[in-house]
Amino acid sequence: MSELTIFNYTTLILDLGTIVMLIGLLMVTNVLRQRGRADDKLFFYMVIIAMVIAGSDIVGYLADGKSFFGAPFVQQAGMQVFYLTFTLEAMVWTYYADVRFKGWHMNYSILRKVIFYIPGFILLTTIFINSFNGCIFYVSEENVYYRGPLFIPMYVVIVFYFIWGFATMTRYRNAGTGRSLIPLWIYFMPIILGVVVTFILGSTSLAPVGIAVSIMFTHLGSMNEITDTEYEEGEV
Amino acid sequence: MSFVSMIPDEVLASFYLNSIAIVLLVGVIVLYGRAGRRDKTEKRIFSDMALLIILLSVSYVFETAVSEQIVPLHYKIIIAEEVLHDIVLNGFCIAWILYANYRMYKGFGYVKRKKWLYLxxxxxxxxxNMANMxxxxxRYYGDDMKxxxxALFILQDIIRYGYMVVAAVQLYKHNKEEGSSRFFNMITFVFPAAAGAVLHDLxxxxxxxxxxxxxxxxxxLYAEIANEQSxxxxxxxFFDRSYVEHMAELISNKKYDVGNVxxxxxxxxxNIADFCKILKKQLPVDCEPIRLKKDEILVLSTVNEKAPLFMVAEDVKMSVEEYNEKNSENPMDVKIRYQLKKKKESGYELFDRVLKRLNAR
Structure with missing residues (x-):
C-alpha cells in the first residue's frame, strides 16, 4: 500500500464507489426484473458488466508500475479484462437500446444484426490476441503500461457503439408521444467525459464511473418515462 | 496538457472525485425536475438537498486548492470558507430532516410542533458557525498555515450525523408500517453516505x-422514489392498473400494436404472486401484463392468431395443475378469457372495448 500514488487512491475510491452504486442499482431494480422482460434482463447484464469493468480497472491501475511478484502479469490480465468488458458493454448497450426503445418494431434480419456487430466481435478478438502481440497495449518488463498502435481505433469502435445506442434511444423515444423528453446529454455526457478524460490524461481512470453514471441516468430516465403523466393533486 | 501538469496531484484528485459527484447530482436534479408525477414540494426539497451537496463538492475542491497554496488568500477568508462549508453541511441535515418528515406526514406540521427538538x-x-468567523x-487557523x-467540532459532527440517522430510522419505520419498505430501502441511501463519511475521515x-x-x-434514493411512484x-x-392509460396512449400512437388480449x-x-411467477415463465417476450384488480391480470400481445394464444393458455393451465398438485390445501382456480382483434379494428379500439367490458375504464 505504501507504493500507492495519489491517483491510485483516487481510482480505487472511484471504482469502489462505482461498484457500490451499481450494487444499489441492482437492489433498486430488483422488483422490475420480476417482470421477466428482455430489456430488464439486458439492463441487469449491463450493470454486472459495468461492475466487472470497475473491478478490473482497480486491478490494472493499481498494479501499474508496482514491483511485487507477478505485477506485470496482474496488470496485463486486469487491463485485458477491462478492455474486453468495456467493448462488450458498448455492444450490449446498443442491443439494449434496440430492445428497450424499438422493442416490437425490431424487424431487422438476423444477417443485418450480425453485420452490425461484426466490428465489435473483431475488436473483441483483437483484444484477446493483444496478449501475444501488444497491438492495443503492452506492459514493459518494468511493469509500465504503454499504448499500442490500435489503441485509438479500439476507442473509435467502442464510442461508435455507445453513440449508436444513444441515437437509437433518442430517435425512438422522440418518435412516440411527441413530448419534450429527457435530453440526450444526460446519458451521453458522463460516459463521453469519462472516456475522453481517461484517454487524454490517463492518470486516473474515469471510464468505469462514467459508464455507471450513464447507466444510472438511463434507468432514472426510463422510470420517468413510465410515470410521465400530469400530477393532478394539489400541493400541501 | 502543460496547464494540467501545473496543478498539484492532490487538487486534481479532489477535482476528479467531486466533479463526479457534481455530474451525478446535476443529472438527478434535471431528471427529477422533468418527471411529471411528482409532488412539487418534495421535488423542491430534494433539489435543494442536491444543490447543497454540489456546493459542498465545490467547497472541497476549493479547500484542497487553498491547502496546496495554489490560491494565496488571507487567513480570514480561508476561515470564512470553512465556516460556509460547515453551514452547507448543516443545511443539508436540516433539508434531510424536512424531507423525511414531509414524506412521513405530507406536510411540515410535525416538524413545526417539534421545532425545539428538530430545528x-x-x-x-x-x-x-457565524461566531467562528x-x-x-x-475551527481555527494554525501557525502551520493550515x-x-x-474539540467542539466533534460535538457538531455528533449533532449532524445523529439527527440524520434518527430521521432515516424514523422514515424507515414509518415506511415499514405503511407497507412500502420494499420500495424504500434505507440502505440504498444510508450506506453510500455513511461509507463516504467514514472513508472521508480515514x-x-x-x-x-x-x-x-x-x-x-x-x-x-431518487431511483427508489421513482420505483415507488411508478x-x-x-x-x-407487473404494471398496475394506473398503467392502463399510459398503455392506451402507447397503443393510440402505434408504439404498441395489440393483436389480442x-x-x-x-x-x-x-396466491396471485405464485400465479404471476407461473405467468412470467409462460408469457412470450412481447406480452405486456397488467394487474387490473387484486385477482385479475390483463395480458396484451401483438400476435393476432388463435394458435399461439391457445398454446400460451394451455401452458399456463398445465403449470397451474402442477402447482395445485403440490399445494392441494391452497389450489389456484384460473379462468382464461381472450379477445382477438376484429377485421378493420385498430389495436386501440380492441383495447378500449376490452377495458369497458371489464369495467376498467
Whole structure:
C-alpha cells in the first residue's frame, strides 16, 4: 500500500464507489426484473458488466508500475479484462437500446444484426490476441503500461457503439408521444467525459464511473418515462 | 496538457472525485425536475438537498486548492470558507430532516410542533458557525498555515450525523408500517453516505468521499422514489392498473400494436404472486401484463392468431395443475378469457372495448 500514488487512491475510491452504486442499482431494480422482460434482463447484464469493468480497472491501475511478484502479469490480465468488458458493454448497450426503445418494431434480419456487430466481435478478438502481440497495449518488463498502435481505433469502435445506442434511444423515444423528453446529454455526457478524460490524461481512470453514471441516468430516465403523466393533486 | 501538469496531484484528485459527484447530482436534479408525477414540494426539497451537496463538492475542491497554496488568500477568508462549508453541511441535515418528515406526514406540521427538538439545535449551530468567523469555536487557523478543528467540532459532527440517522430510522419505520419498505430501502441511501463519511475521515485530506457518497446515496434514493411512484405493482412486479392509460396512449400512437388480449381471473384466490411467477415463465417476450384488480391480470400481445394464444393458455393451465398438485390445501382456480382483434379494428379500439367490458375504464 505504501507504493500507492495519489491517483491510485483516487481510482480505487472511484471504482469502489462505482461498484457500490451499481450494487444499489441492482437492489433498486430488483422488483422490475420480476417482470421477466428482455430489456430488464439486458439492463441487469449491463450493470454486472459495468461492475466487472470497475473491478478490473482497480486491478490494472493499481498494479501499474508496482514491483511485487507477478505485477506485470496482474496488470496485463486486469487491463485485458477491462478492455474486453468495456467493448462488450458498448455492444450490449446498443442491443439494449434496440430492445428497450424499438422493442416490437425490431424487424431487422438476423444477417443485418450480425453485420452490425461484426466490428465489435473483431475488436473483441483483437483484444484477446493483444496478449501475444501488444497491438492495443503492452506492459514493459518494468511493469509500465504503454499504448499500442490500435489503441485509438479500439476507442473509435467502442464510442461508435455507445453513440449508436444513444441515437437509437433518442430517435425512438422522440418518435412516440411527441413530448419534450429527457435530453440526450444526460446519458451521453458522463460516459463521453469519462472516456475522453481517461484517454487524454490517463492518470486516473474515469471510464468505469462514467459508464455507471450513464447507466444510472438511463434507468432514472426510463422510470420517468413510465410515470410521465400530469400530477393532478394539489400541493400541501 | 502543460496547464494540467501545473496543478498539484492532490487538487486534481479532489477535482476528479467531486466533479463526479457534481455530474451525478446535476443529472438527478434535471431528471427529477422533468418527471411529471411528482409532488412539487418534495421535488423542491430534494433539489435543494442536491444543490447543497454540489456546493459542498465545490467547497472541497476549493479547500484542497487553498491547502496546496495554489490560491494565496488571507487567513480570514480561508476561515470564512470553512465556516460556509460547515453551514452547507448543516443545511443539508436540516433539508434531510424536512424531507423525511414531509414524506412521513405530507406536510411540515410535525416538524413545526417539534421545532425545539428538530430545528433549534441547528440554529444554535448556525450562530456558533457565524461566531467562528471571529473566534475559534469549531475551527481555527494554525501557525502551520493550515485550518485545524477544535474539540467542539466533534460535538457538531455528533449533532449532524445523529439527527440524520434518527430521521432515516424514523422514515424507515414509518415506511415499514405503511407497507412500502420494499420500495424504500434505507440502505440504498444510508450506506453510500455513511461509507463516504467514514472513508472521508480515514483517507488523506485530498480524498474527499463525503460528497461522492452523499451524491450516490441521493441518486439511489431518487431511483427508489421513482420505483415507488411508478406504475409497478409491488406484489407481483407487473404494471398496475394506473398503467392502463399510459398503455392506451402507447397503443393510440402505434408504439404498441395489440393483436389480442387475454384476461387471467383467479376468482378471489390469494396466491396471485405464485400465479404471476407461473405467468412470467409462460408469457412470450412481447406480452405486456397488467394487474387490473387484486385477482385479475390483463395480458396484451401483438400476435393476432388463435394458435399461439391457445398454446400460451394451455401452458399456463398445465403449470397451474402442477402447482395445485403440490399445494392441494391452497389450489389456484384460473379462468382464461381472450379477445382477438376484429377485421378493420385498430389495436386501440380492441383495447378500449376490452377495458369497458371489464369495467376498467
Amino acid at each position: 433549534a439545535p441547528f440554529f444554535i449551530l448556525l450562530v456558533l 471571529f473566534f475559534p469555536v469549531f 485550518v485545524h478543528d477544535t 483517507t488523506p485530506y485530498y480524498i474527499q468521499t463525503l460528497s461522492l457518497g452523499m451524491a450516490v446515496g441521493l441518486a439511489l 406504475f409497478c405493482d409491488r406484489e407481483t412486479g 387475454m384476461v387471467f381471473d383467479l376468482e378471489g384466490s390469494e
